[in-house]
Every structure is written in structure tokens, then in C-alpha cells.
Amino acid sequence: MKKITFLCLLSLQISFAQNYTEYHTGSITDVTTNQEPGVCLMGGAGEQEDAMIWFLNKANGGDVVVLRASGSDGYNDYFYTDLAADLNTPINSVTTFVINNVDGAIDPYVLQKVANAEAIWFAGGDQYDYVSYFKDNAMEDALNAFVNTKQGVIGGLSAGLAILGSNYFSAQYGTLSNAVALSNPYHPRVAIGTNDFLDIPYLENVITDSHYDDPDRRARHSVMMARIATDNTTRSFGIACNEYTAVCVEPDGKAYVYGEYPAYDEFAYFVQANCTTNFQPETCVSGSPLTWDRNGEAIKVYKVPGTESGVNYFDLSDWETGSGGEWKDWSIDNGVFTSVESINPECSSLAVQEVSLTNIRVYPNPVVESIQIESEVEFNAIQLLNIAGSTISVKLQPDHTINMSSLSSGVYFLRLKSDNMTQVFRLVKK
Incomplete structure (x- = not known):
């Protein structure tokens, strides 16, 4: 009888594991705290500790849920133990769910944990897993309710960062290089989702990107913004981080940048289609190289160094005001990307x-x-x-x-x- 019972339990665990795996650290009793809203966008190679402390302090001693589609419990001890001494109030618990399919994402137990959380973190991996498992179902509803109704803090690293804007690179057909994007802005690999997934304050019309240390990132990000400006006839916006840099957005829209500059070249980039009447690309069609030049001022960029104190910022409530950064102009002429020094946009058309x-x-x-x-x-x-x-x-x-x-x-x-x-x-x- 004991052997039969063991086999039944083992079978049940395997059944659960096919949909998701749970790792829990800390109290098993849910708590309710005065959590604060915010968004943390992290560059990708590793966690920026000062930004992680900012993120966890927003939970105010509450429960953190980590969502991922690969890996295991790496965040549990890091959040619960390693950073505990640096927090205003140590967190109550960390629960990591490794989601394997849609059924795992919409499991009632998982959804309840998400609803009860005070902070939600997306790990790295493949963002198309997140899009495939979480979009257009009960998990999407739960995440948007968490952000906009409960007003909890949300964030992500690398692939987890990539899905947080209202526009997003889905990576449905794999990664995208500068060369492919610049030569054909409608190549299948330029796979963009628009206003159909997460709805996060200050990230409307924004497409994010990470690993910006890699030179094969800025041009492709610009191509995505060109597509959005063309397809939606609206100015497009972008936020991107170097690998060990993070952007933390407060409820008033000020986006503070964390890193270890000047010891390291760690920057965040706030990118926007220039606010002129003719902001759209000159040539953005299938099968031809992109031209988005506009006299060399098609794209206005505020480049901000990240510091351990997070003192430098850019204001997402107006996309004009910032501190500690420098302006650049980006443009693309027949598939050739150019970056030069610049001044802030003047929005003359308005x-x-x-x-x-x-x-x-x-x-x-x-x-x-x-x-x-x-x-x-x-x-x-x-x-x-x-x-x-x-x-x-x-x-x-x-x-x-x-x-x-x-x-x-x-x-x-x-x-x-x-x-x-x-x-x-x-x-x-x-």
C-alpha cells in the first residue's frame, strides 16, 4: 500500500511539473502591505544590485513572485537572504514559478499567487515563451490588474524587460541583427507586438531593448521604432539599457538610472521619434533598406550614465526633461545607421x-x-x-x-x- 501511495504522489508531482515548477522561500502565510507602484527595467547580463534593492523596497515587506520559462530558483535566496540586510523591510517570501506552457500560466494556484504578490519579477530567457504562455489569457489579465488596480511594482531582466513596453519585440522567429533589420524593416524577424499585451504606466508607445553594450542593438531598435511610427502613424519611443544598467521608473514618471559609472560605461538610452510634423521614415517598405533621416535628426536620444545612487534621470511624463545625460541624434540613410551629438528636441510642430x-x-x-x-x-x-x-x-x-x-x-x-x-x-x- 505504501508503494502504491508513493507512486500516486510521484505521478501527481510529474503532472504538475509538466505545466510548472514551484520554488518557495520564506513564510507560507500571505501578508498584505502598503506596496508602492514602479517599474524596473534591467539590462541583461546580471542584476544591478542598487536597482534590485529599489525594486524590493517597493514591496514593503510583502511577497515577491518570480515568473520564468526556464531555469530554477536562482532568485529565491538572492532576494530573500542576500539582499535582506539592505532592505528597509525584509520581504515576507519569494515564490518562483518556472512556467512550461499556457496551462501552467493559467493554473488557478499560480494566478492566485500573482494576485497576492506585492512585487512581480520576470527573469531572462526567451521572451517568445512569455508572449506565448502569458498573452491573451487569464495570466495577461492578472498581470495588468496587478499593475493598474493593485498598483504593485513590476520588473524584468533581458527577455523579462523586453515584454514590458506596450510595443515589444516578440522574437517569434529568433533573434534580429542590425544587418537584417536595416536591409528590410519588414523581414519576418522584425516581429513586433503592438498594444496587445501588458499595459504599464509610462510605457505606452514604448518598445524596450537590452544588452545595449552590443553594437548590434541600437540600429535594430531604431528599425523597430521606424516600423511602429509607420504602421501606427504615431511617434514611437524606446528605452534601452546596457548589460549591467537598470532604469527604475517612479510613479511620477521620473526614470532613474542605476549602474557603476564612471568605473564602467553603463548607460541607459531614452529614444524617441523627433517631435516634428514629418516624423515618419522617408522609406519604410518591405524588401528595401530603411531610410529614416529627416536631415539627420529623425531620432532624438537622451543617453544617461547609471550610478550606484541612481541620481541621474529622464522624465517619461514629458520625454524632454532630464538630468546628468547628453542628447544625440540617430538617423538611418539607405540602411546606414549614424549617431552624432545633438540638443534636446524642441517640438516645433506643436x-x-x-x-x-x-x-x-x-x-x-x-x-x-x-x-x-x-x-x-x-x-x-x-x-x-x-x-x-x-x-x-x-x-x-x-x-x-x-x-x-x-x-x-x-x-x-x-x-x-x-x-x-x-x-x-x-x-x-x-
Whole structure:
């Protein structure tokens, strides 16, 4: 009888193992803490310790879930024991799930652990495993609820970083080199997912990349952004890290960069299509080399050194303000990538007015709930744009107010048109 019981238990364990494997360290009792939101993007060769401490402190002594599709329990002792002395409050537990298929991802026990977590970390590996197992099912819903409803901290390294933007390189057909991408932006290996997976604050219209020490990364990242700008007719954005560099995004949109500069060349890159009227590539078609030049200013890049104190930053709420970095222009002409020194983008197409004009006044700014418009002239059209240049649907009320309470925090542009003029106001939504 004992032998039969053992065989039954062994069979049950193997059945579970076919879908997922669980490794648990710490308390088996779930706790609820005052966790804080945030996003941690890590470059890929190894963990940046100061950024990991930032990430774990956001859990405020709660439970951490690590999701991966290969490997084992490497994060358990590292999070629970090795970093414990550096945390404000030691974490309650670490649970790693090695997910082997969709059934493992949507297992009710796994989903409940994700829902109960205060921090979620994606390991490296193959990002197409994450896309295949987690997208368009209950795990996708659980992850988006964790970020946007529970407002827990989320992060990832390498492949785990690659899936966090609303646009992402899926690697469905394998890795992608500069040469292949530049020669044909619609090559099957340029496999991009768009707005169909994770919805993370400040990563809208963003595609991430890692291992940026490798010179075979920046051009291919630019090609992906060219595809997004072409296919979606919207400005595209990117965030990338060198291998031992990390970007930690606070709830106000400030992205702090961690690394060991100047001892090592550890940088993060904040990449955007230039904010001009003609921001799209000149030539982005199947079978031909990419040209995205725009007088050598197609892509504006803020390169930020990462330090152990994480003092340098870039503000994702406006994609213009930063500290400690330097601006560069990237461009591509007939498949040839170029990088030169530059200055910050001026967004001339938006004709932004920072001060009130004599005939139109828009207030308050920053805005929390609604804005009031006072005008000495009649205007016949209103348009509200987000930082990517996409139009947001708004309605002018009879009392000349516009309700903005449902909009996400960030920068918007209000364009007012009359018969004789167009005036644009830069608004900050808190």
C-alpha cells in the first residue's frame, strides 16, 4: 500500500511539473502591505544590485513572485537572504514559478499567487515563451490588474524587460541583427507586438531593448521604432539599457538610472521619434533598406550614465526633461545607421505656448480635474493630443470647461483653432 501511495504522489508531482515548477522561500502565510507602484527595467547580463534593492523596497515587506520559462530558483535566496540586510523591510517570501506552457500560466494556484504578490519579477530567457504562455489569457489579465488596480511594482531582466513596453519585440522567429533589420524593416524577424499585451504606466508607445553594450542593438531598435511610427502613424519611443544598467521608473514618471559609472560605461538610452510634423521614415517598405533621416535628426536620444545612487534621470511624463545625460541624434540613410551629438528636441510642430496669451487663457495648469478656457475670440475647433501626438477625445462643456479627470498623468497639448489663428497650450495632468 505504501508503494502504491508513493507512486500516486510521484505521478501527481510529474503532472504538475509538466505545466510548472514551484520554488518557495520564506513564510507560507500571505501578508498584505502598503506596496508602492514602479517599474524596473534591467539590462541583461546580471542584476544591478542598487536597482534590485529599489525594486524590493517597493514591496514593503510583502511577497515577491518570480515568473520564468526556464531555469530554477536562482532568485529565491538572492532576494530573500542576500539582499535582506539592505532592505528597509525584509520581504515576507519569494515564490518562483518556472512556467512550461499556457496551462501552467493559467493554473488557478499560480494566478492566485500573482494576485497576492506585492512585487512581480520576470527573469531572462526567451521572451517568445512569455508572449506565448502569458498573452491573451487569464495570466495577461492578472498581470495588468496587478499593475493598474493593485498598483504593485513590476520588473524584468533581458527577455523579462523586453515584454514590458506596450510595443515589444516578440522574437517569434529568433533573434534580429542590425544587418537584417536595416536591409528590410519588414523581414519576418522584425516581429513586433503592438498594444496587445501588458499595459504599464509610462510605457505606452514604448518598445524596450537590452544588452545595449552590443553594437548590434541600437540600429535594430531604431528599425523597430521606424516600423511602429509607420504602421501606427504615431511617434514611437524606446528605452534601452546596457548589460549591467537598470532604469527604475517612479510613479511620477521620473526614470532613474542605476549602474557603476564612471568605473564602467553603463548607460541607459531614452529614444524617441523627433517631435516634428514629418516624423515618419522617408522609406519604410518591405524588401528595401530603411531610410529614416529627416536631415539627420529623425531620432532624438537622451543617453544617461547609471550610478550606484541612481541620481541621474529622464522624465517619461514629458520625454524632454532630464538630468546628468547628453542628447544625440540617430538617423538611418539607405540602411546606414549614424549617431552624432545633438540638443534636446524642441517640438516645433506643436507650437507650444508656455504662458497665457492676451486673448485666450487656459487654467489651472497643472490640472487635476478639469481646465477652464477663457477667450476673447471665438474658436471653432478643439484638439487634445498626448505626448505621442495622438488625439484624445474631449468635449467642451457649456461653461467652457474640459474634464480631464480620467486621463493618465503626463503632458498634453491643447490646440485651439479660430478662423485666423491656431494656438497650442502645454498642459501637465497630475
